[in-house]
Amino acid sequence: MAGIKRFITYIYAYENGTKGINAGFAKVEIRGNECRIEVHLRGTPIRMGMDQVYLFKVEGGQMLAFPMGEMRMIKGSGDYGTIIKADQIGGSEYSFAEMDGMVFAGEEGAIAMTRWTEGEPFTVKTENIRLWEPQRFDVGGTENQKENEKNENIAERATAERVNAEKVTAKKTENPADKNGENAAEELHATEMPMRNIFPKFVWVDTWERFKNTYPYFTLPEDKNVECVRIELKDLRELPRKYWYLGNNSFLLHGFFNYRYLVLGKLEEDKWFIGVPGIYQQQERMMAAIFGFPEFMTTDHINQFGYWYHTLDE
Template identity: 25%
Template sequence: MESVRRNARRRRTRVFYYNRQIIYMDLWKDGERVKTAGFLKREETDRGLRWQMGIRGLERTDTGFFDLRDETGALVDKLLLQKGEGRYERTVAWETETRGGRLFGEICGLRAELQGGRYLRGSWKLSGHPEPLADRKTAEQEPQTFPDEQIPEQTPSRTASSVLGEEDAGLKEGRLKAAKQQDVVLQPVFQEDKWEQLKQMYPQIHPFGDERMFLSITPGDFVILGQEYQRLVGNSFLLHGYYNYRHLILGRYPEDGGEGRFYLGVPGVCYEREKMAAEMFGFEAFEGKTEPAQEGDFGYYMKRVRI
């Protein structure tokens, strides 16, 4: 009977693997780095790979299909740019080969040739996965515990660690703490206007030095957001800003004939690299005390939400 129970527990045990890297795609000209022109979000699971690339800020004449090659020069795919901007997404199984005959999982660098001696380039270190199929079958038979995310060692100057930092123990602890705080059911006295109700519950601040009022909140308060936005409690960019500045902001922008538009703000500094990371994690725009914001200005990366 005991052996039957052990086997049942093993069958219920799900072994999974997940790893994520964010790699900056730099623009080079004649062998010299010019600037950061985009990013590549690379995700690994036990089933395969997913690439999401975003490119912007190139010349408007950079329009058309450009060869996307790996670090050996072998063709991977075509990258479509329109007036200096473009996106590329690809989800593949581990055994999928590129146009040049290499496995996607073996690639550790990408390069796209542009005109005039310019090119885009990004590189990363492989994580050592996937495991051989035989090893995976063995692993499925024995229960194991994996962390939520296994972040591989990355090159500091060219990965998102230069913006977000590694997700250290303190950040993970804060994420768990915020998640636990969300378990508390909010039971305030209901009023006709939920926003007026929230104004009585949270500190009011004026972060932009004008008449606009925002609420100062924490990730543990996300129970006040619409259900689809409560998952932001695990957003790495948001947590990075919160643990640097110890607050977030929530504000309402008036809208004719409606309750208004609500925006969540993460504190940060206006740098091109940080703006790209913010966009990667779903934040739409940067807002500071002066418009347009200048490089180095303090402000907030904003995302529209629902309460």
């Protein structure tokens, strides 16, 4: 998958297998082995709660689904974004090139779907979604044992890569007092992590210096004491684990996909914040507050550009 590939695909609501209204769109960008997906849903039958997001491959008249994450829905609307490896979808042996579309499954059978390929027909219902699982075999298996073992190892290796990436920083600063319940915490999804900081304070300084040496550094015009660096969405995983949930925050994702960056800033000693670029408007202020970014720093008084920010370690 060399080069860059971009496309937009429209999403439709479905009821009892029947295609309904246009419910939004998804943007897909593949750059090398990195696949960026941005989704915006509006007016879907998925009214409230968490919407499960899947990529799928049509197989045997069913949607073989690969879980991508969850999207919070409010009054039928929601936004979602993620970055994945294009050659290994959901820890499987399948690549993005083999995917046929995306499906969004909510509560009580509510569903929305987009398909960007033509071919085998299928019925769009939640009961027609089959989750992908790595193939397994018995100890005294058949001649397909080696192939099954290969598929299983691919999935396990991908899972191990994700877990190891999350553990690297934590391992360097492991606190013996935090070992109780550590295994249970590791099994939780990032959005479900206990709200506790397992990183000592001095790691903030190390992380801050590393960001300053890696990314563009600047100070805000009206206050030279406020230092900032531009970071990317993936860099949220460099922060203490209790802040990883911000990677699923709809307001933050909306700002990131509009401006292609976020801000990690330092207000004062041991006081950091995450900033989302945007324009100060009354409606935007209300949305920012709802999603946990109640404060705004203006960098351009004429155009009202600045950063909505959420303080850390507060």
